[in-house]
Amino acid sequence: MTGHLIGFGLAASLALIVRGWMPAVLAAGIAATIGVHAWPGLSRCCTPPPAQAGPAPAPTGATGQRLTVLAFNTWDAVREYRSLARYLATAPADIVILSEFEEAKRPLLAEVKSSYPHQVSCAAGRDCALALLSRLPLAESGVGTLDPHGLDFVWARLGTSLTVVGTHVQRPSSDPHLHIRQMADLTDFVRRMDGSVVLAGDFNNSLWSSTFRRLRDATGLVPTSFFTSTWPAWPLPLPQVALDHILVSADLAVLATGTGPALGSDHLPVWAQLRLAPTLDRVPRQPSRVISRLAAAGPHLGGQLLADFGGEHVGARDLRR
Numbered sequence: 417m418t419g420h421l422i423g424f425g426l427a428a429s430l431a432l433i434v435r436g437w438m439p440a441v442l443a444a445g446i447a448a449t450i451g452v453h454a455w456p457g458l459s460r461c462c463t464p465p466p467a468q469a470g471p472a473p474a475p476t477g478a479t480g481q482r483l484t485v486l487a488f489n490t491w492d493a494v495r496e497y498r499s500l501a502r503y504l505a506t507a508p509a510d511i512v513i514l515s516e517f518e519e520a521k522r523p524l525l526a527e528v529k530s531s532y533p534h535q536v537s538c539a540a541g542r543d544c545a546l547a548l549l550s551r552l553p554l555a556e557s558g559v560g561t562l563d564p565h566g567l568d569f570v571w572a573r574l575g576t577s578l579t580v581v582g583t584h585v586q587r588p589s590s591d592p593h594l595h596i597r598q599m600a601d602l603t604d605f606v607r608r609m610d611g612s613v614v615l616a617g618d619f620n621n622s623l624w625s626s627t628f629r630r631l632r633d634a635t636g637l638v639p640t641s642f643f644t645s646t647w648p649a650w651p652l653p654l655p656q657v658a659l660d661h662i663l664v665s666a667d668l669a670v671l672a673t674g675t676g677p678a679l680g681s682d683h684l685p686v687w688a689q690l691r692l693a694p695t696l697d698r699v700p701r702q703p704s705r706v707i708s709r710l711a712a713a714g715p716h717l718g719g720q721l722l723a724d725f726g727g728e729h730v731g732a733r734d735l736r737r
Contacts (some may be wrong), residue, residue, distance in 0.1 A: 418624040419643075419655065423449030457645035464508055465687050473513040478553040482671065483552075484509040485580065487616040487660050490516050491650070491681035494692045497521050503551070504528045508676065509687055512549040513570070513582030513616045525549075536570050544568040546617075548582050558671060562605055567598040578612040578692075586686045587620040595620065599627035606635045612692070612711035613637070615653065616662040618683065623658060637663035640688035653678040662688045 427445020431438040465484045490500060501524050504512065516569070522539045525547065532551055537558040538544030548557065549572040557572040569583040583602065588595040599621070606615060615637060621628045624632035624641060631637065640662045645655035655675075660683055664670065669691045676685030703736065 418622075420449055420656070423452065430633040438533050453515055453645055454654050454658045455645075456643045456677050457658075458640075458653070460644065461653075462677040464506070465674065465689050466672055466705050480729045482689060483511065483574075483578075483614075483691075484687060484703065485513070485614055485616055485689060486676065486685055487582065487618070487662055487685040488515070488676065488679075488685035489584070489618040489660060489681060489683040490514055490521060490679075491683065497524050497680075499676055500524065500681075501678065502529045503679055503685075505542055507531045507551060508685075510551050510565075511572070511614075512547075513580075514547040514549070515582070515584035516545050517547045518545045518574065529556070534572075536572060538568065538570065544570075545580060546570045546584060548572055548580070548638055550574075562601040565594060565597040565601055567601050569602075578614070579609065580614045580616070581606070582726045583615075583617045583619075584617045585617075596627055599631060603631045603634045606631070606637065611665075612663045612667055614662065614690070615664075616669070618660050619656070620659055628661075632663070635663075636666055638670075639663050640670045640690075641686070644675060644686060645686045646675060646686050648682045649678045649684045650680070650682040653684070655684055659683065660686045662686060664690060665687075668692060686717065 423445065427442055427449065430445065431441040434441055450697075465486075487507050490497070500521075502710060504524075505528055517537070517539050519539055522537070525535055525539075527536060527550065533549065534550040534552065534557075536554075536557045536559060537547040539547060544561075546559065546568055550572060552574060555575060556573045557570075559568065559570050561568050567583060567585065569581055571579060572580045573579045585598050585602065586594045599619070602615075606613065614623035615635075617711045619628065623629075623639065632639070641658075646660040647655055647657050649655050662673075670688055671691050672689040674687055676687060678684060
């Protein structure tokens with residue numbers, strides 16, 4: 417809430433100077449602060465992303481290949497998901513990351529199967545409450561938990577060079593220490609990955625946050641948008657804070673970003689259209705990294721991930737390239 421504190425502080429300072437108009441100045445300052453924070457999210461709201469990749473093969477590293485990723489916190493207090501099902505039926509993105517997607521919403525997966533035939537979910541039987549939906553074929557996919565602080569994630573590899581990871585970090589208002597530790601685990605996990613990576617989900621922090629800055633500095637990931645407010649969007653769509661993010665590695669160019677419509681959740685969806693940048697713009701690979709991104713993070717993965725790799729999810733046998 418750093419931006420709000422700055423706005424309210426300026427309004428209060430001005431009100432102390434113009435004492436005769438103090439209530440009016442305070443009210444105007446509060447309204448202006450709220451409006452300024454809502455504008456970045458609402459100004460790019462509800463416009464669908466550009467044309468999608470369609471049924472073409474998944475990106476394999478070819479320059480110019482486009483991919484649209486959408487992240488959305490569906491809010492565990494909302495049980496009616498019809499508006500979300502109708503929205504996803506329009507296939508608004510190539511890859512969709514859903515958080516707070518618990519057991520009650522699991523029937524939605526079958527309803528959008530025709531639009532998103534490739535799905536990874538941990539909504540059944542666990543507290544993970546995440547889902548990854550894809551219009552494009554997945555070379556490998558699965559779910560996992562980062563130990564020791566229990567950060568769940570879903571992941572998918574498209575082709576041989578691009579990995580998408582979706583997660584939902586504990587909010588600091590309920591447990592600030594756990595939030596910091598989970599962000600540290602996530603930072604170390606992503607830092608050990610090589611190749612192109614897209615990290616998306618509800619991080620429960622904003623660009624002002626020290627944990628968000630550490631994630632960017634340590635991994636080299638770049639946010640696809642800045643100050644695009646996504647929360648709160650209920651009971652009124654007047655978002656104030658950017659809690660939902662899509663971050664990408666330096667070899668992915670951001671073509672367009674925006675937010676989706678209010679769908680009954682307290683968050684707005686956030687999306688970004690990406691393009692693999694020309695080879696000359698890519699970050700050089702470390703030649704010593706001979707194992708895959710997920711295998712490299714093996715010491716930081718919980719037993720649940722290994723169990724999932726050996727179970728119903730693809731990619732159980734060998735994560736080496």
